[in-house]
Amino acid sequence: MVRDVAFGQYFSGKSFIHRLDPRAKILLLIAFLVIIFCAFNYFSLLIVTIFTVLCVAFSGVSPKFYFKSLKVIVFIVIITSVLNLFYGTGEPLWQWSIFKITANGINRALFVTVRIICLIIASSCLTFTTSPTELTDAIERLMKPLNKIHFPVHEIAMMMSLALRFVPTLLEETDKIMAAQKARGADMDSGNLVKRAKALIPILIPLFVSAFRRAYDIATAMECRCYRGGSGRTKMKTVHMSMRDGAACILTTLMIIGVIVCNLIFTAVI
Amino acid sequence: MSSILELKNLSFVYGLKTPFEKKAVDNVSLTINRGEFIGVIGHTGSGKSTLVQMLNGLIKPTDGQVLFDGEDIWKNPKDIRKIRFKVGMVFQYPEYQLFEETVYKDIAFGPLNMGKNADEIDNAVRRAAEFTGLGLNLLQKSPFELSGGEKRRAAIAGVIAMDPEVLVLDEPTAGLDPVGRDVLLSQIVQYHKNRSNTVILVSHSMEDIARVADKIIVMNKSHLVMFDKTREVFSRGRDLEKIGLRVPQVTKIMLELKEQGFELPDSVLTVDEAFSALSDLLKKEGKIW
Numbered sequence: 001m002v003r004d005v006a007f008g009q010y011f012s013g014k015s016f017i018h019r020l021d022p023r024a025k026i027l028l029l030i031a032f033l034v035i036i037f038c039a040f041n042y043f044s045l046l047i048v049t050i051f052t053v054l055c056v057a058f059s060g061v062s063p064k065f066y067f068k069s070l071k072v073i074v075f076i077v078i079i080t081s082v083l084n085l086f087y088g089t090g091e092p093l094w095q096w097s098i099f100k101i102t103a104n105g106i107n108r109a110l111f112v113t114v115r116i117i118c119l120i121i122a123s124s125c126l127t128f129t130t131s132p133t134e135l136t137d138a139i140e141r142l143m144k145p146l147n148k149i150h151f152p153v154h155e156i157a158m159m160m161s162l163a164l165r166f167v168p169t170l171l172e173e174t175d176k177i178m179a180a181q182k183a184r185g186a187d188m189d190s191g192n193l194v195k196r197a198k199a200l201i202p203i204l205i206p207l208f209v210s211a212f213r214r215a216y217d218i219a220t221a222m223e224c225r226c227y228r229g230g231s232g233r234t235k236m237k238t239v240h241m242s243m244r245d246g247a248a249c250i251l252t253t254l255m256i257i258g259v260i261v262c263n264l265i266f267t268a269v270i
Numbered sequence: 271m272s273s274i275l276e277l278k279n280l281s282f283v284y285g286l287k288t289p290f291e292k293k294a295v296d297n298v299s300l301t302i303n304r305g306e307f308i309g310v311i312g313h314t315g316s317g318k319s320t321l322v323q324m325l326n327g328l329i330k331p332t333d334g335q336v337l338f339d340g341e342d343i344w345k346n347p348k349d350i351r352k353i354r355f356k357v358g359m360v361f362q363y364p365e366y367q368l369f370e371e372t373v374y375k376d377i378a379f380g381p382l383n384m385g386k387n388a389d390e391i392d393n394a395v396r397r398a399a400e401f402t403g404l405g406l407n408l409l410q411k412s413p414f415e416l417s418g419g420e421k422r423r424a425a426i427a428g429v430i431a432m433d434p435e436v437l438v439l440d441e442p443t444a445g446l447d448p449v450g451r452d453v454l455l456s457q458i459v460q461y462h463k464n465r466s467n468t469v470i471l472v473s474h475s476m477e478d479i480a481r482v483a484d485k486i487i488v489m490n491k492s493h494l495v496m497f498d499k500t501r502e503v504f505s506r507g508r509d510l511e512k513i514g515l516r517v518p519q520v521t522k523i524m525l526e527l528k529e530q531g532f533e534l535p536d537s538v539l540t541v542d543e544a545f546s547a548l549s550d551l552l553k554k555e556g557k558i559w
């Protein structure tokens with residue numbers, strides 16, 4: 001069913017990474033994502049890979065779920081790496097009409113594969129170990145300076161957390177509506193593209209109707225509790241940076257220095 | 271009587287092979303005969319909805335078989351749609367499935383999927399609307415303009431319009447006003463009488479079940495604990511209480527009177543029955559003439 005996707009799921013736990021400040025996690029993830037694309041030779045790529053493995057190990061989430069989240073993007077990985085394989089420059093090792101494979105092409109294909117996999121695993125590590133509320137909270141706090149230029153940070157964050165909150169609800173609702181229409185003989189798995197698109201109507205309309213109904217309900221409920229926007233609100237849970245976050249920052253910095261040093265010592269292969 | 275549905279060692283597990291594995295139905299075997307009115311009762315989360323969803327192949331049993339007319343419904347997975355026309359299923363809160371521009375078109379959705387022609391569809395829609403007490407003047411309205419109770423009727427009509435041999439209703443009266451509940455229930459009984467189709471009704475109201483069902487399926491923690499005639503099931507009030515259920519109020523009163531030593535029948539299901547049983551008793555003791 002729709003719910004089987006592991007990407008974006010949260011697993012509660014008490015691992016090292018679970019207990020990091022979510023703000024630190026987001027910033028470190030961004031740093032790591034940048035560094036992934038700054039690894040130009042196999043030594044720096046190795047460092048990046050090791051760091052990714054460490055993330056998995058310290059997250060306390062079974063590697064099984066990381067593999068599951070990779071399943072979703074297998075296609076993208078295969079297509080991009082095959083394209084890269086044929087786009088290399090230099091002496092061809094093998095050629096057939098316009099298709100040629102070069103050493104550079106092979107390197108590129110390998111790099112792009114490892115990079116995408118590391119990227120997905122690291123991002124999954126964030127969502128696996130951080131609850132949606134923590135995540136939006138952290139984003140709100142990180143974006144706070146934007147308030148100065150009248151960017152509605154709180155409203156955007158509230159919208160994000162409401163949207164995230166309703167993802168599982170709407171998925172469940174979709175399952176129910178699909179079952180009800182199937183019980184009336186709706187046929188969703190056969191026919192051509194047009195027919196299949198049409199078969200979605202009996203599902204989408206009730207889904208939209210219920211989404212609007214829920215939106216009105218929640219707006220009323222919020223107003224009943226005197227919600228009136230972000231100014232002057234306090235937080236129920238405040239997070240503080242701790243030693244643990246310091247350690248994580250140092251580790252990440254070491255990794256970044258490692259990658260840069262490797263890049264300086266060894267020649268780039270792509 | 272010939273059997274229409276037969277369940278053999280039926281089990282269902284939600285989230286198989288994930289950390290959230292949950293056994294919702296465990297090794298249920300029973301036989302339902304043609305034309306019976308079956309009640310299904312059980313505590314919240316006992317697996318009633320899961321059980322009935324397997325009857326028309328909306329979910330595939332993780333173990334065991336469902337036989338319809340003696341044939342495994344999953345023998346040929348391509349034909350599962352045909353089973354859904356024969357075993358009609360009305361969900362909890364079915365009004366959320368309405369989607370068409372008019373009530374008429376929405377009720378016609380099922381028959382249309384069956385490939386019926388325009389005349390047959392028109393016939394089916396009108397008959398179904400009549401059965402559920404939906405005024406013909408409502409048929410050209412948008413389903414979203416109806417009241418809650420009318421929506422419920424429209425949704426039920428959408429299933430009845432397929433003229434299924436077995437009609438399954440999962441708590442059809444939940445959330446309706448007392449009069450609405452009674453009317454809807456009598457209409458279901460009327461439907462059962464007129465067409466002599468098999469009806470399976472899931473309900474939390476023991477009074478309703480006692481009034482209408484021939485036989486009762488009692489579920490507890492994903493197991494089948496009783497499957498017997500209504501009277502037999504409700505004569506085991508103490509056993510029902512142990513699994514968080516109760517017997518209808520009048521049955522309970524009569525049961526307690528009996529335990530006090532009064533000579534009364536084993537299980538009394540309705541107020542009318544109680545009245546005649548009590549007046550018989552009083553006559554016998556010479557209190558009234």
Ligand SMILES: Nc1ncnc2c1ncn2[C@@H]1O[C@H](COP(=O)(O)OP(=O)(O)OP(=O)(O)O)[C@@H](O)[C@H]1O
Nearest residue numbers: 284285292294312313314315316317318319320321
């Ligand atoms: N989609 C689902 N995914 C996972 N578990 C589920 C799902 N649906 C139901 N369950 C679980 O299966 C068990 C049986 O649920 P079911 O809906 O069959 O109960 P029920 O008897 O119909 O309850 P109620 O009277 O409240 O409608 C419950 O413990 C429930 O938590």
Ligand SMILES: [Mg+2]
Nearest residue numbers: 318319362440
């Ligand atoms: Mg239920």
